[in-house]
Amino acid sequence: MRPLRLAATILVAAVLPTAADDGPVGAWKSTASDITMTFSSDGTYVVAPTGQQQTTGKWTQVDDLITFLDEPGSPDACVGVEGTWSMTHESGMLAFIEVDDNCAPREQYLTLPWSPAGG
DSSP, X not given: OHHHHHHHHHHHHHHSOOGGGGTTOEEEEESSSSEEEEEOTTSEEEEEEXXXXXXXXXXXXXXXXXXXXXXXXXXXXXXXXXXXXXXXXXXXXXXXXXXXXXXXXXXXXXXXXXXXXXO
């Protein structure tokens, strides 16, 4: 009976979600620019270019699609303009591909490559 129990344990472990399935939650640093982007588990995000005003907003994720909606307060915010992007999270890197977004400032930072901040 032990081999069967071990096989069941391995099977369960193989189908359990991993940390990558939690989406982009955490802090990310662009590898091409001096910008940090932080995703919180409460569905909010902050984009912080060094020396510039931050852009804040809300994000939602369904499968590999993530939708952004900026909040008022930043000169680069596209208030009321929802943007949908395809997201990949592989080998510790985060990448976005535009699906539907009419916000040029958001496109400028989301198309950058991202790695974990502090990593």
